[in-house]
Amino acid sequence: MNLVTPRPGSDASPTNQQCRDEILGEAWRELIGHITGFRRTALLLAATELGLLQLLTERSASAAAVSESVGVSIRAADIFLKALTAIGLLSLEDGQYRLKASFRALFEPGPQSVVPNIMLYKTEVEVWFRMSGIMRGTDSSPIHYSRELFDSRLRLYSGIEMLNRLHAERVLQEIEPQVTSATRILDMGGGEGYYAGRILALNQNANVTILDLEGGFEACRERHEHLIEAGRLVLEVGDARTYSTVRGYDLVMMHELLEMFDAEEKGQIVASAMAALRPGGWLVITKFRLSDDGLDPASSALFSMRMWMKFREAYLESDSETEDLVKQHPISDLRRINSSKTIIVAQKAG
Numbered sequence: 522m523n524l525v526t527p528r529p530g531s532d533a534s535p536t537n538q539q540c541r542d543e544i545l546g547e548a549w550r551e552l553i554g555h556i557t558g559f560r561r562t563a564l565l566l567a568a569t570e571l572g573l574l575q576l577l578t579e580r581s582a583s584a585a586a587v588s589e590s591v592g593v594s595i596r597a598a599d600i601f602l603k604a605l606t607a608i609g610l611l612s613l614e615d616g617q618y619r620l621k622a623s624f625r626a627l628f629e630p631g632p633q634s635v636v637p638n639i640m641l642y643k644t645e646v647e648v649w650f651r652m653s654g655i656m657r658g659t660d661s662s663p664i665h666y667s668r669e670l671f672d673s674r675l676r677l678y679s680g681i682e683m684l685n686r687l688h689a690e691r692v693l694q695e696i697e698p699q700v701t702s703a704t705r706i707l708d709m710g711g712g713e714g715y716y717a718g719r720i721l722a723l724n725q726n727a728n729v730t731i732l733d734l735e736g737g738f739e740a741c742r743e744r745h746e747h748l749i750e751a752g753r754l755v756l757e758v759g760d761a762r763t764y765s766t767v768r769g770y771d772l773v774m775m776h777e778l779l780e781m782f783d784a785e786e787k788g789q790i791v792a793s794a795m796a797a798l799r800p801g802g803w804l805v806i807t808k809f810r811l812s813d814d815g816l817d818p819a820s821s822a823l824f825s826m827r828m829w830m831k832f833r834e835a836y837l838e839s840d841s842e843t844e845d846l847v848k849q850h851p852i853s854d855l856r857r858i859n860s861s862k863t864i865i866v867a868q869k870a871g
């Protein structure tokens with residue numbers, strides 16, 4: 522909307538002032554929408570930290586009962602519960618609050634609980650509120666934020682694992698021909714072992730090597746002890762940027778790996794992957810979708826910022842940028858599949 526230009530000499534007239542307020546007020550309301558997003562974040566964090574959401578999975582409770590069990594005043598409990606209900610987390614019936622049914626399983630005790638996952642965002646909020654200093658280099662991201670999913674820690678966060686499993690199943694459907702025809706498979710940065718386990722179940726002729734950093738295999742060792750003992754799963758410690766092998770794999774995969782690196786390192790990783798393939802072998806890269814202009818979807822533009830905040834100079838490259846990295850090598854085929862993530866499938870020239 523254009524700013525209305527007031528008539529000369531009548532700037533301060535109540536009508537012009539009102540016109541300007543209407544227009545600027547609309548823009549200001551939009552900014553308020555952005556700047557107050559933290560309120561919902563804080564409500565959800567506090568409700569989790571106080572154990573309220575966990576409590577309200579089991580039973581409904583009044584403000585008085587909540588006041589007693591979480592140790593806040595009745596007035597605080599009343600206002601808090603109403604705010605949580607207003608943003609759609611709780612239901613209210615006859616003065617009794619309950620966590621909405623769709624969220625309950627996520628807060629029940631057990632391995633599927635997203636409570637640790639929610640608390641992970643508390644760290645992120647603290648780091649992101651220092652964004653201007655971190656970008657200027659007068660402050661830095663703490664190492665525990667950068668490495669929050671390294672060293673087998675992914676298994677602590679069932680929310681991420683759940684979505685990863687859903688994505689992986691869709692990806693596996695799309696790359697079924699490559700998976701079922703391969704016998705030697707390399708998963709770069711796949712330390713948690715989900716893809717490896719599923720592929721070894723789908724293809725009895727396959728052996729999988731996972732390349733990951735030191736400390737990245739603990740969960741995988743626990744989950745796939747029998748596959749390791751049988752020699753079908755090999756865990757190799759190494760750095761994807763400098764990895765080199767003479768093995769000649771039929772299929773090399775990397776799922777959500779390139780995003781953690783700067784432009785030069787992304788090129789090094791793709792080069793390592795291509796070099797690890799036998800002629801005619803397949804490279805599969807999965808990543809969050811991102812348009813050429815880096816804007817669409819907005820969630821990926823924000824995710825790219827997240828990568829930069831974690832690993833200085835890292836970013837989520839656009840889908841075309843990933844393709845361009847692959848095209849720098851001799852290939853005979855390249856396809857982009859739009860699934861829940863972008864899947865780039867390329868065949869090394871024979």
Ligand SMILES: C[S@@+](CC[C@H](N)C(=O)[O-])C[C@H]1O[C@@H](n2cnc3c(N)ncnc32)[C@H](O)[C@@H]1O
Nearest residue numbers: 671685710711712733734737759760761776777
């Ligand atoms: C974001 S997770 C990706 C996990 C999994 N591939 C997936 O799709 O969910 C990052 C994984 O890459 C590993 N990683 C990070 N830097 C690496 C490097 N330079 N070389 C090999 N693996 C690396 C981490 O240890 C971790 O297991």
